[in-house]
Amino acid sequence: MILYDNGISSAASRVRIALALKGVDVVRQPVSIFGPDAGSRQAGYLRVNPQGLVPTLLTDDGTLLTQSLAIIEYLDEAHPEPPLLPRNLKERAFARSVALAIASETHALLPPRVAARLTALPGVDEGAITDWKRHWVSEGLSAVETLIGARRTGPFVVGSQPTLADIVLFPQALTTDRVGLDIRHWPNIAEIVSTLRGIPAFADNAPGATQ
Numbered sequence: 001m002i003l004y005d006n007g008i009s010s011a012a013s014r015v016r017i018a019l020a021l022k023g024v025d026v027v028r029q030p031v032s033i034f035g036p037d038a039g040s041r042q043a044g045y046l047r048v049n050p051q052g053l054v055p056t057l058l059t060d061d062g063t064l065l066t067q068s069l070a071i072i073e074y075l076d077e078a079h080p081e082p083p084l085l086p087r088n089l090k091e092r093a094f095a096r097s098v099a100l101a102i103a104s105e106t107h108a109l110l111p112p113r114v115a116a117r118l119t120a121l122p123g124v125d126e127g128a129i130t131d132w133k134r135h136w137v138s139e140g141l142s143a144v145e146t147l148i149g150a151r152r153t154g155p156f157v158v159g160s161q162p163t164l165a166d167i168v169l170f171p172q173a174l175t176t177d178r179v180g181l182d183i184r185h186w187p188n189i190a191e192i193v194s195t196l197r198g199i200p201a202f203a204d205n206a207p208g209a210t211q
């Protein structure tokens with residue numbers, strides 16, 4: 001399998017973490033994502049992923065899979081152990097809801113193409129972009145902190161082993177450093193992230209931990 005990947009990307013980091021937890025090897029194909037000439041915007045890559053985003057997974061039979069959450073669910077079904085979704089029906093829904101709160105409502109407002117579009121608007125400078133990012137990271141993590149705080153019983157978001165929820169939360173929580181926020185403001189998230197930092201599948205595949 002080939003993973004179209006970028007070392008700094010949160011969305012690609014999610015898939016790298018899932019692959020590492022499953023012990024599945026892939027060939028990594030780096031794709032640049034910054035600037036107007038980014039590889040992700042080139043015609044060749046748009047044939048791989050019409051959205052021009054990483055990650056994309058090319059399976060051994062030549063099937064292209066896009067969207068990190070869909071890829072992770074595919075991997076979870078193709079390689080069931082260890083499970084990345086809780087067996088319990090309600091816990092499974094909760095894991096997905098935390099993952100989506102980050103992936104759909106937080107991360108979606110932050111990638112390079114969003115910043116590039118904002119920068120093209122009159123009066124938007126570097127400071128305004130940083131403010132934008134800080135705002136959405138803060139709002140997303142605050143909502144997730146409340147969600148988690150109301151139900152958490154163990155070291156992870158839900159249950160006794162890392163799930164899709166931890167996989168999506170971890171890279172996003174690490175962006176607090178990049179935008180000048182202190183993760184300790186969200187104590188449940190800070191504790192979970194500190195536990196996840198001790199697991200090589202997470203630490204070795206965090207954004208920026210790999211080329």
Ligand SMILES: N[C@@H](CCC(=O)N[C@@H](CS)C(=O)NCC(=O)O)C(=O)O
Binds near residue numbers: 033068103112
């Ligand atoms: N919802 C997508 C998000 C993918 C995404 O936004 N990837 C970013 C990197 S984290 C990207 O490729 N950005 C290129 C750009 O913004 O131009 C997923 O989960 O796979």
